[in-house]
Amino acid sequence: xxxxxxxxxxxxxxxxxxxxxxxxxxxxxxxxxxxxxxxxxxxxxxxxxxxxxxxxxxxxxxxxxxxxxxxxxxxxxxxxxxxxxxxxxxxxxxxxxxxxxxxxxxxxxxxxxxxxxxxxxxxxxxxxxxxxxxxxxxxxxxxxxxxxxxxxxxxxxxxxxxxxxxxxxxxxxxxxxxxxxxxxxxxxxxxxxxxxxxxxxxxxxxxxxxxxxxxxxxxxxxxxxxxxxxxxxxxxxxxxxxxxxxxxxxxxxxxxxxxxxxxxxxxxxxxxxxxxxxxxxxxxxxxxxxxxxxxxxxxxxxxxxxxxxxxxxxxxxxxxxxxxxxxxxxxxxxxxxxxxxxxxxxxxxxxxxxxxxx
Numbered sequence: 086x087x088x089x090x091x092x093x094x095x096x097x098x099x100x101x102x103x104x105x106x107x108x109x110x111x112x113x114x115x116x117x118x119x120x121x122x123x124x125x126x127x128x129x130x131x132x133x134x135x136x137x138x139x140x141x142x143x144x145x146x147x148x149x150x151x152x153x154x155x156x157x158x159x160x161x162x163x164x165x166x167x168x169x170x171x172x173x174x175x176x177x178x179x180x181x182x183x184x185x186x187x188x189x190x191x192x193x194x195x196x197x198x199x200x201x202x203x204x205x206x207x208x209x210x211x212x213x214x215x216x217x218x219x220x221x222x223x224x225x226x227x228x229x230x231x232x233x234x235x236x237x238x239x240x241x242x243x244x245x246x247x248x249x250x251x252x253x254x255x256x257x258x259x260x261x262x263x264x265x266x267x268x269x270x271x272x273x274x275x276x277x278x279x280x281x282x283x284x285x286x287x288x289x290x291x292x293x294x295x296x297x298x299x300x301x302x303x304x305x306x307x308x309x310x311x312x313x314x315x316x317x318x319x320x321x322x323x324x325x326x327x328x329x330x331x332x333x334x335x336x337x338x339x340x341x342x343x344x345x346x347x348x349x350x351x352x353x354x355x356x357x358x359x360x361x362x363x364x365x366x367x368x369x370x371x372x373x374x375x376x377x378x379x380x381x382x383x384x385x386x387x388x389x390x391x392x393x394x395x396x397x398x399x400x401x402x403x404x405x406x407x408x409x410x411x412x413x414x415x416x417x418x419x420x421x422x423x424x425x426x427x428x429x430x431x432x433x434x435x436x437x438x439x440x441x442x443x
Contacts (some may be wrong), residue, residue, distance in 0.1 A: 089118035089350035102260035106245035137176035140411035144179025146387040170240035174212030224307035232317035252276035302366040309370035319430040325358030333357035375429035375441035381422025386440040
């Protein structure tokens, strides 16, 4: 049993079962034993690898997309370049390198990073020494007086979710409790009607399970309100789909799925992103949303293949093989190309970000 498992077990014994959202928050962000506090999650030696770590091409074409959107909106002389959950800072570093020759872009950009982990902030500072980023604990403290250009790559999948199973008498929430042997396990609350899930009665039946992410829709609301007021855009890249349906809660350690309740604090916990819920939150805030687009299609529209061909000219042998594999992993339908989706948010008076349809 991990130290965090014992803390959670004692908490549950004292106050009763906790929601899955409470469990995820504790596992990922506990100040002493949380996953993001203690683990080096990224890369081959970590638990997962994100697109910016796979190849520089990802950040380069994203950077040109952001720069073109900035130009399309009149090249405002001051704007906030924001990344949500920036990992080691690789994506922002690649974006800034790819846009260095865009006139006025760097002098106008002020880098802001939404990051809860002090350890990750240290890594980001090392990756971005020339750009003097400003860090934020919540989306509510992001700049409100200027356009915001936001990138969220694999951010929303790590936000805490709640799960509800439909019952003839309403909905039963999935809770985390303590088994007779002292281990942590899932259980169900007593059934009750839930107003927020009233609309899901038309497309579910008893036994169906749906997931909600209040934190995610709150972040979208904060971003969308800023876009509506001052302009800008947001790119959301993540794995998931349109419409929550079924149990997608999962844990990964050393690039392999593991039991999410076995060693809390030592595995990455995520769930598939409900892009429909994010788009609805943006629309409610008055912001326009693009169609959900497969990542592979989006990157191809931005020109990742010509960029890959240019880079390949200087490579051979194992380096060339790795480069070709990276391009395939990012774009091919059998890999990240279809599993990962992209959603764009933008002012209703503007066109969607490059690579996305309205």
